[in-house]
Amino acid sequence: MDLVAVGRRVREERERAGYGQRALAELAGFSQPTLHRIELGTRAQVTLAELDRLADALDVPVRQLTTGSPVRGRVHIAARIDPAVAEDDKERALRLVVEVLELDARLDGGADDAAAAQQHRRRLTAPRPIGTTPEEQGRELATHVRSVLGLGTAPVADVDELIEHLTGVDTAVLRLPQPVDGFTVTDPARDTTLIAVRACDVPERQRFTFAHELGHLLQGDGAEVHQLGGARTPTEQRCDAFARHLLAPLEGIRTWLGPDGRVGTAAGPSVDERTAALLARHFRVSFPVMLIQLECLDLISTARKDALKGPTGVELSQRYGWGPAYEQEIDVSRTVRPPRRILERAVSAYRGQRIGVRVLAMLEGRGVEETQAALREAGLVPEVRTAKRADVTRLAARSHSRHESGDR
Known part of the structure; x- marks a missing residue:
């Protein structure tokens, strides 16, 4: 086993999970100096039992630490x-x-x-x-x-x-x-x-x-x-x-503009900044993308397109009346959105105690406590598994049978 590679994977998984060395060492039952040596690959030996403790604390399969990700x-x-x-x-x-x-x-x-x-x-x-x-x-x-x-x-x-x-x-x-x-x-x-x-x-x-x-x-x-x-x-x-x-399909732009002369006439200016901004807002594309589409329609020239370039989405939203709504959209675009299918699987696995809440929190891009509170509020808690009682008589008989077979 390449202990340097193993140590690198331990460190990467620890950092991904948001643990410091001391915190992970305590969870896995190591001293901090021991974990430090494991991560450096300078410890003379690392047993599979020790890696299993680390994997359990990090909530990853042990093979993730020993051989890395096959994916x-x-x-x-x-x-x-x-x-x-x-x-x-x-x-x-x-x-x-x-x-x-x-x-x-x-x-x-x-x-x-x-x-x-x-x-x-x-x-x-x-x-x-x-x-x-x-x-x-x-x-x-x-x-x-x-x-x-x-x-x-x-x-x-x-x-x-x-x-x-x-x-x-x-x-x-x-x-x-x-x-x-x-x-x-x-x-x-x-x-x-x-x-x-x-x-x-x-x-x-x-x-x-x-x-x-x-x-x-x-x-x-x-x-x-x-x-x-x-x-x-x-x-x-x-x-x-x-x-x-x-x-922003060209026919859609034509339909939005309509035949009522909103784009001006041959004698006057073509599409102005406000019209282009409203079109960009309607189709939810950037202002430069809309200018390219208007050029494709021969509604503005290349020179006019270049002259109109410059304002940001925030500037245009404040200028033409959708500033508060645009701020909300920016908040949404800054938010992590995990794949719906995979998140559904992860929540199901969490309820079945196959993964911990920290894995869900990393997938959702938020803190463990926030994720745990949201799950609890939705009634999504790990299922309580009832341990099966062992049949002591049967186990003893099986053990006795093995001993007799071994004596023959």
């Missing part, structure tokens, strides 16, 4: 990130996403969660593209998705729920490092996919990232890094176009 070694990863992001941030973001899939795999085998144990995957066949440019192909796919779901030209209410309904994959909002917008991670052994985006203070960016990742998923782009900076690949351009047209 981490087999997942396929697609990340939407800035190319300048540090490797440490990439690894930290990946670890957060993989931990969710690890928990999902760990919950397998429970008799009390059969309904939620597997993703109910739906395979939507993307139409063969007719267009030759990424913009045309992205728009075609978005139109197809809207047709399948019967959305017409209306705004999309919840993109994450749309993804789950359309494809059956899990979605989550996690506290990823700031340069990482999103991850799509697939565990091929369990045919499970998770799309996770960053908890942030720009609701429209969160929605756009979900839609962008859905584009990759539907096109079967596989595991790759989706760079946000530098030259955009045709694949990225196509998924950007898909997200724009899914969230």
Whole structure:
């Protein structure tokens, strides 16, 4: 057993659980200096019994400490990130996403969660593209998705729920490092996919990232890094176009504007800032995304688009009357939202005493006491298991029979 690797895993799990060395040492029945040496890998020997005590205190399987996660070694990863992001941030973001899939795999085998144990995957066949440019192909796919779901030209209410309904994959909002917008991670052994985006203070960016990742998923782009900076690949351009047209379809914009001249006349100015802001608000997209769509409709020129750029979502909300509502939406977009299916499984496992409350708290992104209080208020408490009384007479007879067999 590689004691250095074991020690590193113990430290990582301790930090993930939010324990200091002293607190974990007390829980597992070690002295703090002993745990320190175990984490450094300098202790001469670490027994499986000792690792079992540590695993029990950390509420993880002992194999997580001895051999690491089998899930981490087999997942396929697609990340939407800035190319300048540090490797440490990439690894930290990946670890957060993989931990969710690890928990999902760990919950397998429970008799009390059969309904939620597997993703109910739906395979939507993307139409063969007719267009030759990424913009045309992205728009075609978005139109197809809207047709399948019967959305017409209306705004999309919840993109994450749309993804789950359309494809059956899990979605989550996690506290990823700031340069990482999103991850799509697939565990091929369990045919499970998770799309996770960053908890942030720009609701429209969160929605756009979900839609962008859905584009990759539907096109079967596989595991790759989706760079946000530098030259955009045709694949990225196509998924950007898909997200724009899914969230803010051109026909929907035309319908909203109507024939009453709200966009001005040929003799006057085209779409002004207020109109573009109201459109962005209606379709829940960022102001720059709406400006691109208006340019696609030839309602503004490139020069006009560039001149209108600048105001943030917060500034526009205060300027045009939805400031308080936007503040509430920002609070929601900053909140961790674990995958509904996996959280359902975890709560069921908690009630069956298969996992502790700390695991649930980490999944929900909040404190142990807060999670425990919420569970208690909902009447979700661990089931009391009645220990079976041993039949002493039968055990004694079995033991006597073994001794007689051994004497022969």
